[in-house]
Amino acid sequence: MIRQPDPKPDVMARRDSIVAGLRALLPETGLIAEPLRLKPYETDGLSAYRQVPLAVALPETTEQVAAVLRFCHQNGVRVVPRGAGTSLSGGALPMEDAVVVGMMRMNQVLDINYPDRCAVVQAGVTNIGITNAVSADGFFYAPDPSSQLACMIGGNVNMNSGGAHCLKYGVTANNLLGLKIVTIDGEIIDIGGAHLDAAGYDWLGLLTGSEGMLAIVTEITVRILRSPEGARAMLAAFSSNEIAGGAVDAIISSGIIPVALEFMDRPAIHACEAFAHAGYPLDAEAMLIIEVEGSVEEQDRLLAQLSEICQKFDPISLKISQSPEESAAIWKGRKGAFGAVGRISPDYLCMDGTIPTSQLPLVLRRIQEMSDSYGLKVANIFHAGDGNLHPLIMFDANNEASFHAAEDFGADILKLCVEVGGCLTGEHGVGIEKRDLMPVQFHAHELQQQRALKSAFDPDWLLNPSKVFPLLEPEAVELPQAA
Amino acid sequence: MTTEDSIVALVQDAIRTREPLLVQGNGTKAGMLRPVQAARTVSTSGLSGINLYAPKELIISAASGTPLPVIENAMAEAGQHLIAEPPDLSDLLGASGKPQTLGGVTATNLSGPRRVAWGAMRDHVMGIRAVTGRAEVIRSGGRVLKNVTGLDLCKLFTGSHGTLGIITEITLKVLPAPEATGTLILPGLDAVVAVQALSAALGSPFGVSGAAWLPPEAVARVPGLAGINGSATLIRIEEFAPSVVYRIGRLKDQLAASNAITLDTPASLAVWKDIRDARPLAAAPEDAVWRVSTRPSSGPGVLEAVRSAGVAGFLDWGGGLAWLAGPADTATHAAVEAAARAAGGVWMLVRAPDTLRATVRVVPDEAAPLARITRGVKAAMDPAGILNPGRLYAGL
Ligand SMILES: Cc1cc2nc3c(=O)[nH]c(=O)nc-3n(C[C@H](O)[C@H](O)[C@H](O)COP(=O)(O)OP(=O)(O)OC[C@H]3O[C@@H](n4cnc5c(N)ncnc54)[C@H](O)[C@@H]3O)c2cc1C
Numbered sequence: 001m002i003r004q005p006d007p008k009p010d011v012m013a014r015r016d017s018i019v020a021g022l023r024a025l026l027p028e029t030g031l032i033a034e035p036l037r038l039k040p041y042e043t044d045g046l047s048a049y050r051q052v053p054l055a056v057a058l059p060e061t062t063e064q065v066a067a068v069l070r071f072c073h074q075n076g077v078r079v080v081p082r083g084a085g086t087s088l089s090g091g092a093l094p095m096e097d098a099v100v101v102g103m104m105r106m107n108q109v110l111d112i113n114y115p116d117r118c119a120v121v122q123a124g125v126t127n128i129g130i131t132n133a134v135s136a137d138g139f140f141y142a143p144d145p146s147s148q149l150a151c152m153i154g155g156n157v158n159m160n161s162g163g164a165h166c167l168k169y170g171v172t173a174n175n176l177l178g179l180k181i182v183t184i185d186g187e188i189i190d191i192g193g194a195h196l197d198a199a200g201y202d203w204l205g206l207l208t209g210s211e212g213m214l215a216i217v218t219e220i221t222v223r224i225l226r227s228p229e230g231a232r233a234m235l236a237a238f239s240s241n242e243i244a245g246g247a248v249d250a251i252i253s254s255g256i257i258p259v260a261l262e263f264m265d266r267p268a269i270h271a272c273e274a275f276a277h278a279g280y281p282l283d284a285e286a287m288l289i290i291e292v293e294g295s296v297e298e299q300d301r302l303l304a305q306l307s308e309i310c311q312k313f314d315p316i317s318l319k320i321s322q323s324p325e326e327s328a329a330i331w332k333g334r335k336g337a338f339g340a341v342g343r344i345s346p347d348y349l350c351m352d353g354t355i356p357t358s359q360l361p362l363v364l365r366r367i368q369e370m371s372d373s374y375g376l377k378v379a380n381i382f383h384a385g386d387g388n389l390h391p392l393i394m395f396d397a398n399n400e401a402s403f404h405a406a407e408d409f410g411a412d413i414l415k416l417c418v419e420v421g422g423c424l425t426g427e428h429g430v431g432i433e434k435r436d437l438m439p440v441q442f443h444a445h446e447l448q449q450q451r452a453l454k455s456a457f458d459p460d461w462l463l464n465p466s467k468v469f470p471l472l473e474p475e476a477v478e479l480p481q482a483a
Numbered sequence: 484m485t486t487e488d489s490i491v492a493l494v495q496d497a498i499r500t501r502e503p504l505l506v507q508g509n510g511t512k513a514g515m516l517r518p519v520q521a522a523r524t525v526s527t528s529g530l531s532g533i534n535l536y537a538p539k540e541l542i543i544s545a546a547s548g549t550p551l552p553v554i555e556n557a558m559a560e561a562g563q564h565l566i567a568e569p570p571d572l573s574d575l576l577g578a579s580g581k582p583q584t585l586g587g588v589t590a591t592n593l594s595g596p597r598r599v600a601w602g603a604m605r606d607h608v609m610g611i612r613a614v615t616g617r618a619e620v621i622r623s624g625g626r627v628l629k630n631v632t633g634l635d636l637c638k639l640f641t642g643s644h645g646t647l648g649i650i651t652e653i654t655l656k657v658l659p660a661p662e663a664t665g666t667l668i669l670p671g672l673d674a675v676v677a678v679q680a681l682s683a684a685l686g687s688p689f690g691v692s693g694a695a696w697l698p699p700e701a702v703a704r705v706p707g708l709a710g711i712n713g714s715a716t717l718i719r720i721e722e723f724a725p726s727v728v729y730r731i732g733r734l735k736d737q738l739a740a741s742n743a744i745t746l747d748t749p750a751s752l753a754v755w756k757d758i759r760d761a762r763p764l765a766a767a768p769e770d771a772v773w774r775v776s777t778r779p780s781s782g783p784g785v786l787e788a789v790r791s792a793g794v795a796g797f798l799d800w801g802g803g804l805a806w807l808a809g810p811a812d813t814a815t816h817a818a819v820e821a822a823a824r825a826a827g828g829v830w831m832l833v834r835a836p837d838t839l840r841a842t843v844r845v846v847p848d849e850a851a852p853l854a855r856i857t858r859g860v861k862a863a864m865d866p867a868g869i870l871n872p873g874r875l876y877a878g879l
Contacts (some may be wrong), residue, residue, distance in 0.1 A: 035675035115682040116778040116803075138688075160631045173627065173638070174606045187852035194778035196591065196803055197603050197642075199846035200875065201857060205605055205638025209631045229688045249539045255562060297826070298726050351684045354627040357540050386628035387540070426629035434632075443631055446621045450634045456859030468633065 002432050003048055003225065005466050007097035009053070011077055018075060021054050022099065025067040029106075032056040040083065041100050045147075046090040046433055048349075048403065053094035060105045062180060062188055062218040069216065070101055070186030073146050078462050079184070081212040083124065083155030086147045087348050089423040089431025091159065091211050091467060101216060103154050108134045110219065118177055118194050123154025127161075130222060136342050139224045142169035145427070146335050146463045154217045160209030162427035164334065165231070165291075167385035168259040169225070171427065173208040179222035181207065181214075184458045194221055206453070211429050212464040214457040228293035231259065233327045234303055237284035237316040240363040241265060244286035248384045249357070251290070254309055256302060258385070260291040262334055265364065267379035268341070268392070274342035276333035279326075281317045288384065289334055291327075337381050338392065345394030347375065347403075353417030354426035357387045366416055367391055374409045376402070387419065388426035415440050438470055486530035487612070487620060487651045493525055494618040494649070497869045506645030506871045507546055508584030512591055514576045516644060516845045518837045519871050527586050538563055542609065543628055544654040547586025564660040567604045568595030569758045575772060575832055586650045592642030595759035596693040596719065599782055599800040600686065602659075605641040610654030613640055615647070615866025622719075625628060626654050639860075645871040646879070647864040659722035665731045666693075666754060668745035669716040669738065674698070674783035678802035680738055682779060684718045685801045687737060689730040693719030693755055694801040696782075701763035701797040707754035711744070719755060757818040762795045765807035771835040773819050777828030779803040785822045792818035805808055811835045816843045823847075846875060 001362055011018065017034045032038055032053045042050040054077070059065045072079050078098040085092050094100050106122035107300065112134055119141070121130055130141040146164035146254035151161070157179065162171040169175070176193035191207065192198040207214055238244040244263060251261065262270065264287050266282075273280040281287060290312075292302040303320050310318055321327040333340070341348050355363050364380060371378045381390040391413055395406035415432065416423045418441050424434045438447060451469055454461070484490045497504050505521035507513060509528050527548035535544040538561040545554055551569065558564055569588040573579070589611075594603040608636065610624035613636075637796040640650055669680055676694040684691045695717045702708045702715045720730045727748075735743050746754060757763060766772050773794075775785050777831030782802030786795070794809030809815050816832065816839065823830040824847070849857055854876075861868070861879055 039548065055709075061864050112583055113778075114686055115679070115780045117682075117686060118778070139686075160635070162629055166629070168872060170602060171608065173635070174602050177668045183852060185852075185858070189853050195776040195828045196598060196800060197594070197605075199776075199831055201647075201860065202592070202605055202638045202642050203853070203856075205641070208638075223584060226686050226688050228690075235706075252539050252541065252659075255662065257658060271774065294726065295729065298729065301723070301725065312550060348679055354574050354625075354629045356542075356627060384631070386631045421625070422627045423632045426627070427631055429631055430633065436704055438633065441625075442622075445619050446623075449615065449617075449619070449621050450636070452863035453634055453636075453639075456856055456863050474852050 003471060004051065004095055005471060007095065008076065011097045018077060021071055022055060022068060025071060026057055026064055027060055027356065030058045032058070040374050041094060041102070044085040044090060044092040045088040045232060046093070046431065048397065049090055049093055049432065050095050051096055053098050053100045054096065054100055054275060056100045058102045065101065065182045065216050065218050066358065068101060068187055069182055073184050073186065074458065076462070078465060080464050081158070081216045083152035084126070084150045087155065087159065087431055088150045088352065088428045089425065089433040091429050091431035093432050095466060098412065100379050103152060106218060113194070114139065116194055117224055118221055119224050120219060121153055123217050123221055124152050127151050127153060127156055127308040131329060134224050138227050140227050141222055142175050142225055143172045143395040146338065153220050153222070157208055157217050157220055158210060158212050159429040160427070162388065164262060164383065167261055167383065172184055173205060175271040176204055176208060177222045177223060179204060179207060179217050180219035182216045182218060184463050192221065204416050211431065211468050213454050213468060214463065230299060231291055231293045231327065232299045232303065232321050233289055233291040233330045234306065234318065234320040235280070235312040235330060236288045236290065236318050237281035237314060238390065239284070239316055241286045241364045244288060244314050245360040246308055247288060250305060250309050250312065253306065256305060258290045258469045259293045260289065261385035262289040263382035263384035265380040267377065268337060268381050271340040271344050271379055272333035272337050275343060276329065277335035278338055279319070280333055284316050289330055291441050303385065340455060341379055341392045341394065347395050347397040348397045349393045349395070349406050349410050351391045351413050352388070352428040353414045353422055354388045354418050355420050355422035363389065363416060363420060367413055370409055370412055374405050376406055376409055387422065411437060432467055435468055436470050484525060487614065488599065490525060490614045490649055490651065491618050491620065491848045494614055494616065496747045497523065498618060498867045500506060501869070503869045503872045506649050508587040509581035510579050511573050511581065511583040511586055512576060514834050515591065516832065517840050517873050518877060519665060519874050525649060527649065527651065528584060529873060533557055533604065534652065538552060541628060541657050542654060543657050544652060545585050545855030546652055547584060547589070547650045549576070549585045550582035551588060552582050553586055558657060559660070561658055563657045565659050566597065566601050566607050566656065567729065568597040568759055569593050569604060570595045570761065572760060573768065575761055585653055589653050590643065590645050590650055591643050596695060596755055596799055599694055599803065600690070605638050606638040607656040608641050609654060609656050611637045611640050612652040613650045613697055616867060616870045618859060627824060628656055644874050646861065646874055647870065649736065649870065652727050663722065663724040663727040664748045665720045665727040665733050666751040667718040667734055667740070668711065668744040668746065670711055670742060670744065671713040672716050673714070674786055674798065677714065678779060678783055680716055681718065681801040683738060684734055689734055690722065691718055692721045693717065695758050695803070696798040696802065697763050698797060700765050700795070703777065704763050705757045707750050707757065715755070721750065758799060761806050764806045764808050765795065767840065769810045769811060771839060772812035772833040773807040773830050775805040775807060775819065775823045775828055775830045775832055777803055777823065777826040781826035781828060787819055788822035788825065794819060811839050813839065813843055820844065875877040
């Protein structure tokens with residue numbers, strides 16, 4: 001059960017004047033305060049939790065963002081920045097007394113510069129929108145979260161999102177050059193630029209993954225990369241999780257770093273195959289999707305070496321994609337994995353811990369034991385090269401006990417991740433979901449130090465408070481849980 | 484100091500007496516940025532050793548005082564390397580005779596030629612332990628490759644030059660070292676044409692991992708380039724051996740570089756090590772040295788703009804990094820600042836006599852609202868202001 005701080009009585013009492021004040025700062029349709037129209041903003045990708053905000057502001061320029069924040073700062077109003085609302089950790093969940101600042105109207109690609117390999121985009125441009133803007137010229141933006149059709153680059157920056165190809169290309173933090181931010185007191189600040197490695201403290205690094213707690217990001221300068229000559233995937237199926245884990249170790253030890261190395265267990269294979277008809281091996285206990293890049297000859301050579309490595313682990317089957325269509329089908333299963341699980345069980349929690357890859361067999365065994373004891377099914381999808389594990393816990397939202405069991409199961413998995421040397425979240429962020437688990441990973445004084453850094457940006461704790469850190473307020477209230 | 488506890492005790496003491504501490508590893512970079520006035524020195528050089536190395540998990544963790552060569556050798560044995568290719572500037576900065584430490588290259592976020600493709604030191608620091616100016620040991624990140632749990636203090640500490648905390652342990656992502664390295668050299672191009680070629684190469688699908696331009700006087704300082712008269716535009720590929728051959732060939736065709744020269748693996752390794760360590764820079768002992776970072780296409784303009792001030796240098800990072808050397812006086816420094824600013828870039832004074840580096844902006848000042856945040860963050864990490872005061876900015 002997630003608790004929220006009490007709404008500020010003075011803010012709730014001044015609701016109408018706050019709405020009027022904000023309306024004056026924004027374009028005609030830029031402020032939403034009618035209950036029915038606020039409803040779409042009550043939740044994000046963690047839809048079990050809902051809270052209608054006080055109002056939603058939809059600025060179209062950095063200056064409007066600054067005006068809104070200055071106003072909220074002067075009036076002591078809490079602010080929740082929002083991109084597309086696909087956060088799986090409740091990062092964009094509103095508070096009752098908060099103004100949501102939605103970035104969707106700032107959706108322009110402002111500049112593309114191929115010689116310098118960078119682009120300047122507004123925060124509301126979708127992740128795929130960046131790649132779409134440069135793909136005709138053979139370029140792409142590398143981090144590719146599965147939600148890339150919907151999620152926005154401003155959200156990616158604030159969650160430091162990853163994707164299936166980050167083993168080679170890195171996560172969001174590794175693909176940024178600059179930001180334009182607005183602080184809670186309405187100051188507009190440029191961080192970095194089109195150059196590498198700004199002098200002074202690494203604000204770009206600190207702001208990335210800061211989950212909307214330090215500033216609102218309005219523009220981002222991203223690195224764009226030239227697409228490889230080609231890419232091809234192979235599937236390798238094994239008779240146990242342990243054996244597949246051994247194959248992963250052997251691949252990394254060989255000196256080949258595939259551009260993607262994805263692991264699925266039996267339940268995940270079955271769910272995805274039913275959905276994508278990708279030809280996944282249904283008799284396998286575990287399966288790897290391995291992708292390499294380069295010219296056709298380079299792909300052939302690497303895939304031959306990878307096949308040879310996999311052969312040593314008695315694979316049930318090995319299948320090298322023979323065409324772009326086959327590769328696309330292989331990825332369709334993986335990228336649609338959440339949707340596929342959603343077809344088996346409309347309600348599921350997507351967990352996101354990271355573990356040292358050597359611990360994979362142990363962790364999967366323990367997750368199976370937990371699954372048995374909680375009586376809830378789980379499917380595991382794993383970015384095997386970098387140890388980022390996504391157990392999908394299936395439950396029945398109409399049954400409150402089932403939901404609570406799923407939450408407890410999820411918390412147990414994340415504690416296990418920390419216990420074996422990993423962490424609570426690899427790419428989805430802490431948000432509200434993992435906030436109360438933070439003491440499992442951090443000492444109290446370490447959390448205090450992080451809180452002090454937030455205070456340096458936002459002394460009054462108006463920007464997305466109640467996220468990431470366990471609440472300190474004794475008066476924290478329980479948030480109604482949606483059916 | 485040989486233990487983290489003794490560092491904590493020293494910091495506690497310094498907080499009590501309000502006496503600033505000079506924070507360093509082996510002190511090889513003491514000549515960078517602004518001089519620090521401190522009563523006492525806290526060195527991490529006694530904190531040494533690799534604590535964890537899991538090549539299959541692409542992770543290495545070591546105490547901050549570990550000499551970098553110790554780490555590089557352990558990794559070489561396992562066929563891996565440090566992704567950011569940190570330079571060894573000992574000669575440039577006046578060798579102390581001791582090797583640089585892992586903590587030193589992390590605290591200064593120094594990265595070599597591979598940075599243009601594979602990221603800086605800060606991109607690969609997965610975990611960090613540090614003693615803050617509150618005399619508390621704090622951790623951020625961990626020993627896994629993907630981690631967004633809480634604010635990213637790994638990046639904040641990296642490049643903070645010992646002003647926010649004394650880093651005691653660093654965990655890095657590492658990668659397999661390439662099987663082969665090849666270099667394509669286009670002789671005789673001027674800086675503008677060279678950077679166009681480098682941009683074309685970096686914008687090709689061939690995975691270029693080094694892209695530099697050396698004017699004739701810089702070429703002359705690199706033994707591996709003996710025989711090349713005039714300038715050299717260098718493009719590096721690090722890959723499996725057949726891919727190096729293939730990709731160098733394709734680049735040569737694409738750049739229509741009929742007079743191009745290629746270097747094999749040993750020759751390439753030697754030349755790029757020299758570029759990494761800024762050896763092509765013709766810096767007289769009394770000269771100041773700067774690094775200017777701009778968008779790549781502005782690099783040639785920076786060289787041009789500082790020429791009349793008697794400053795010269797070479798370009799790395801596809802044109803985006805200018806290594807510069809010239810007279811160590813305020814007027815020359817002002818010319819470098821102006822050139823960097825006009826190009827929308829940033830500068831760092833890497834080497835200069837104490838009198839100069841104590842009086843000029845060694846890195847750009849921040850805009851007022853950001854400077855306010857900087858002071859707030861410094862106060863949050865080091866409330867007594869005892870860690871490397873004044874190293875980055877006067878009065879901080
Ligand atoms: C089906 C599905 C698949 C997913 N797959 C992946 C995946 O593969 N990898 C991955 O990493 N994540 C994944 N996610 C999670 C999610 O898509 C990412 O966290 C994404 O970056 C969120 O972007 P958003 O625009 O939806 O942000 P939101 O959910 O709206 O917000 C996310 C956080 O950022 C803050 N924020 C948003 N915009 C700004 C801004 N401009 N300035 C300041 N703060 C801001 C919000 O306050 C919030 O804390 C997936 C989600 C779904 C639903």
